[in-house]
Amino acid sequence: MVKVTWLGTGISLVGAGIALYNRITVRRLADTAIEVIDPVTVCVPARDEAARLPGLIADLRAQRGVARLSVVILDDASADDTFATAIDAAGGDPRITVLRNDTDPPPGWTGKAAACARLADSVATPVLVFVDADVRLAPGAVATAVTELRRRRVALVSPWPRQRARSVAEALVQPLLCWSWAATLPISLANRSLRPSTSVACGQFLVFDTAAYRAVGGHAAVAASVTEDLDIARTLRRAGQPTVLVAAGRMASTRMYAGTAELDAGYTRWLWSAYGGTVAGGAGVGTLAALAYWVPPLAAVGGCGAVRRVGVVGYTAAVTGRLLARSTETGGPITRTDVLAALAHPFSVAAYLLLWARSHRARRRDALSWKGRTLNITGT
Incomplete structure (x- = not known):
């Protein structure tokens, strides 16, 4: 468990470091x-x-x-x-x-x-x-x-x-675009x-x-x-x-999307195309995301000793990276909503992965659509 937590924390720290570099440059x-x-x-x-x-x-x-x-x-x-x-x-x-x-x-x-x-x-x-x-x-x-x-x-x-x-779903998911x-x-x-x-x-x-x-x-x-x-x-x-x-x-x-239903429909329309449009690519990214943004907070809450300390560092790095990315995007001060959304980053990642899975399922069923139009993506 210690090695897995260290790995996840390491990924989080790298992400926070890149976010800091971008915030400055x-x-x-x-x-x-x-x-x-x-x-x-x-x-x-x-x-x-x-x-x-x-x-x-x-x-x-x-x-x-x-x-x-x-x-x-x-x-x-x-x-x-x-x-x-x-x-x-x-x-x-x-x-x-x-x-x-x-x-x-x-x-x-x-x-x-x-x-x-x-x-x-x-x-x-x-x-x-x-x-x-x-x-x-x-x-x-x-x-x-x-x-x-x-x-x-x-x-x-x-x-x-x-x-x-303006909604909880938007606050959880939309900042992930910049992040x-x-x-x-x-x-x-x-x-x-x-x-x-x-x-x-x-x-x-x-x-x-x-x-x-x-x-x-x-x-x-x-x-x-x-x-x-x-x-x-x-x-x-x-x-x-x-x-x-x-x-x-x-x-x-x-x-970009007004409310949960529109957000769901919007991401379902295109998220399947991420990571080369393959399930394997998305699964690989999902595994890294789980290591970096689920394991450390779980260790911080349920671990003890070194595992807990490393988990706290990893979770803190994830929240910090999220806030730095948001600051880069807005160019202004961080709001209370931004802080709460960053603290909920593990749930944001979960929501994103759920949307990705729903998008792939809709593609397999030829059920992709947007604003009343069916999307024909055969061969793409």
């Missing part, structure tokens, strides 16, 4: 008085987003520092009033165009990839930005992100938004690499050099992917085009 977008020279087009794919879209449109209309900004919104065959809501929220702003799509995606395409591809078809500006409808932006978010793209001379900047949570890279991958080193395996991207907010995006085929290159954001970053790197991740918690935020 990850570049953060900050709101400054920046003027962007390039014309910029912001594309917003929206399906059943009538409730969320007005907030984003208001944020886009309030953007500063981008004199030649245009916005294209696509109502992707919504079952609600997304189209009318978007028109109303645009308020006649000549910079905003609202399009409508009444058909399902073609065979071999996911809905998100097809919507993004259609939006990109109409873009002629040198900078192309994709923003999800549930994202909220500070007034300088687009300008600072585009400036980062040009300053770094890269093909893609992925500003990582702060994940907002999954913040506690495992030194981002400043990964940003200097062209290795596809070290790329990180968040499709909620992506900023492309348009020429580089088109050179690799755009979203057509990842048409069938349920994680098109990560796969398009990998595609760019395979083509020799650099991509970078930056923390944007002070400039952008999102409530």
